[in-house]
Amino acid sequence: MLTEQSAATVRATLPAVGAAIGEITERFYARLFTAHPDLLRDLFNRGNQAAGTQRQALAGSIAAFAVHLLDHPEQRPDAMLGRIAHKHASLGVSPEQYKVVHEHLFAAIAEVLGEAVTPEVAAAWDEVYWLMANALVAIEKRLYEESGERGFxxxxxxxxxxxxxxxxxxxxxxxxxxxxxxxxxxxxxxxxxxxxxxxxxxxxxxxxxxxxxxxxxxxxxxxxxxxxxxxxxxxxxxxxxxxxxxxxxSEPYGDLVLDAGPDTPVLLASAGIGVTPMAAMLADLAATGHRGPVTVVHGDRSPADHALRSDLETYAAKLPDASVHFFYERDAGPGHRTGLVDLSDVAVRPGTRAYLCGPLPFMRAVRGRLIERGVAPADVHYEVFGPDLWLARG
CATH class of the missing domain: 2.40.30.10 (Translation factors)
Structure with a gap:
């Protein structure tokens, strides 16, 4: 995907860019919002900006994309691109905004790296940016067309x-x-x-x-x-x-979608408000008459904090082979467990497709345990609320 000359330059400068990427993205957003305050007011999440998570996600995604281009030149990181594109489409991002981002991002790179940004270096990273941007524009165009381009x-x-x-x-x-x-x-x-x-x-x-x-x-x-x-x-x-x-x-978007045959074992694991997409998946499994085993796992502070609990129980009861496992930090009560989610005593069937949503430490722990129990990494899917720091870190 990258030209040979640009690949060599990116490989040589990646350590320096990677070491400075946090400062680069901080200056980028400062420049962007000074020139276009409407973007912070009406497009970007002010909470994520205040917390710094959006900067971390942008820095990580750029670095991850560059590394992927170098290590797998014959492939495109579609998982990462697709997730970003769905989020952009849900916000109504336009192709013209990539030009604005390019202007302020590369000005920030020049400010931070100074004389190290030779014309050759600038051209190589420019190629990285437009490979990523044009791929996102193409995916977003398809998503807009599928939605009828109806916007909000x-x-x-x-x-x-x-x-x-x-x-x-x-x-x-x-x-x-x-x-x-x-x-x-x-x-x-x-x-x-x-x-x-x-x-x-x-x-x-x-x-x-x-x-x-x-x-x-x-x-x-x-x-x-x-x-x-x-x-x-x-x-x-x-x-x-x-x-x-x-x-x-907006129209519905998102790349974490239920995709399992009628007999496929399914495991839905969530914590806190991460229960929301799992509730929709369980409702869909019940509505479509899923025949395979379904395992529902949820962790929360207490039963009183567990949103949509009755929905999970109702949908699970409609399935021929479903089990529900609730873990609470306190006040668990009869039939449920006290403590954090623990899959040790939860049956994990061969061929399971797993869907996870919750805080990153929870999902990392559950994913690791599922892989230990024989679930293929490709069959573990997840949703992150907010900037996807997990994907950006690979």
Whole structure:
């Protein structure tokens, strides 16, 4: 994919770029938001920017892409590109914005590395950038075409359910006459919310109900500390949104989707609010009459903190061969276990396809245990809420 000359230059300069990539991305975002404050106000997640996680994800993805080009020149890292493209499409990113990013990213590289950025070095990394950018543009174009290029639409809240003290489920229907496009279990929508300062911030929420029908359902965990960017959207939704209100939703996106034959063993493992895509997958398995064994594993602080618990139990009861394993840090009660998720006593069938969602340490631990138990790495799929630091780190 890279020309031989550029590959040699990238290989020689990768250690220096990699060592400085954190400073480069910090300066990049500072330059970008100074020139285009509307992007921070209305496109980029202010919480992720404040926490620095978006910078880490960008730095990691660029470095990972460059390494992949060098180590596997005959392949394209489609898993990484596809995940990024789905997120971009859910935000409405346009091809023109890649030119803006290029301008400020390469200015930041020049600022940080100084005279080391010779014309040859600049040309080589320019090639890396446009290989990645053009691949993303192509994938995003296909995703937009599949969605009918409809962008954000108006959806009316028809029901609000208080799942726990900090989790609310919103059920919505189209506020106009256009029929909704169906989605696949595991996908998410972007929700755009106007905040008191006029910003129109966007957050992604997994659809927590079964595909089909005209309703959309997503569940939101309130992030405490609503005066900070981290929790400004979740707190706004919890405090202000009631039946009859109208929200802006994107079309469904996301590359973590249920993909298992009717007899395939399936394991769904989640922790905390990571239960949302797993609930949709379990609902879909029940609705389609899945015949194979289904294992549901969930960890939470307590039963009172466990959102969608009754949904999991109801859907599992509709399946011919399903087992449910709940782990709670406290107040577990009869039939459930105290402590962190532990797969030691959980049956893992040969040929299992596993789907994970929750904090990164949880997913790393579960993935490692599943592989030890004989699950093929290619059959372990995961979803990360927020910037994908796991994928960026390889």
């Amino acid at each position: 639409g108006a959806w009316e809240v028809v029901e609000r359910v208080e799942e726990t003290a900090d989790v609310a489920t919103f059920r919505l229907r189209p506020a106009d006459d256009r029929p909704p496009r169906d989605f696949r279990a595991g996908q998410y929508v972007s929700v755009r919310v106007e905040l008191p300062d006029g910003a129109r911030q966007i957050r992604q929420y997994s659809l927590s109900g079964a595909p089909g029908g005209t309703l959309r359902q997503f569940s939101v965990k309130r992030v405490h500390g609503g005066a900070t960017p981290d929790g400004e959207v979740s707190n706004r939704l919890h405090a202000r949104v009631r039946p009859g209100d109208v929200l802006e939703l």
